[in-house]
Amino acid sequence: MTTPDSDIDFTSLPDVDRTGSGGGHSTRPRRPRFDGDVSAMPDRACWALQHLLTRRYISSESDRDVYSWIIEYRSDLSVRLSELDLQLRIAEGVDIAYVEQARYESAKGIKLLRREPLGTYDSILALHLAQMMRAGGDVGFLITRDEIHGLFSGVLNDTDRDTVTFTARIDAAIARLAGLDILRKTRDDEDSYTVSPVITAIMTASVITELQQQFEQLLKGSSE
Incomplete structure (x- = not known):
């Protein structure tokens, strides 16, 4: 037997959990994770x-x-x-x-993202990989350690004219991006890497423009 809408007491029905924490209907309030937790989010x-x-x-x-x-x-x-x-x-x-x-001018605002920055060589390597990724249609690709070193050919940085130091800086940049999961070692060859498409997401147009300027300075022989 169907009950007419006029006979239903809507105030007695369970509330819908609109926070998404319960995956459906729930009458239970959110439990604090710790003493003093007043978050309104699940x-x-x-x-x-x-x-x-x-x-x-x-x-x-x-x-x-x-x-x-x-x-x-x-x-x-x-x-x-x-x-x-x-x-x-x-x-x-x-x-x-x-x-x-967010990029805007404010006399009172303060930058909160103070993560460990990428070094010059880390950034320049990321720049090259992002450009290669976009040229290939944002599809992951393989690159060898020797090919990565080749990306820095022509650099005349005054502080890195010593071949050993220069090579070490590039190897350190490779290790840094591998630590960020941008470069992933292949199973068959530890000197070959898969470049993750994630790099096109974190390398915005403004970042690429800035890094391109840094790389051009290195090509001209400017110090780091």
Whole structure:
């Protein structure tokens, strides 16, 4: 027997969990994670925010759960980050999420993203790999250690005229990008690397322009 809508007590029905933390309907309030936790966001959104603030990027390939939380709570996370002058960026083509500092002039604002910066050679290597990736249609590709060293041919940096020092700097840049999972060693040859498409997400147009200027200075013989 069907009950007419006029006979239903809507106030007695369970509330819909609109935070997404319960995956459906729930009447239970969110439990604080610790004493003093007053967050209005569900736990997964809070954890996703923590990852975004402490890591250069989140990849669906290596962190599927965290990436899925970012997508699920994208709107809430964008608001929280915006309050800190930060912007959430999601490169859906390669399933990468990361945070950028908003660019605007403010006498009172302060930069919060103070992650360990890439060195000159790290940045220049990233520049070359990003350009190669985009030229190839944003598809991952293989590159050898010798080919990477070849990218720096013609550099006349006054401080690196010593061949041993120059070679060591390039090898250090390779290790740095491997540590960021941008370069991944192949199983068959430890001197060959797969370049991850993530590099096209974190190397924005403005960053590429700035790094291109740095590289041109190295080609002219400027010191680091």
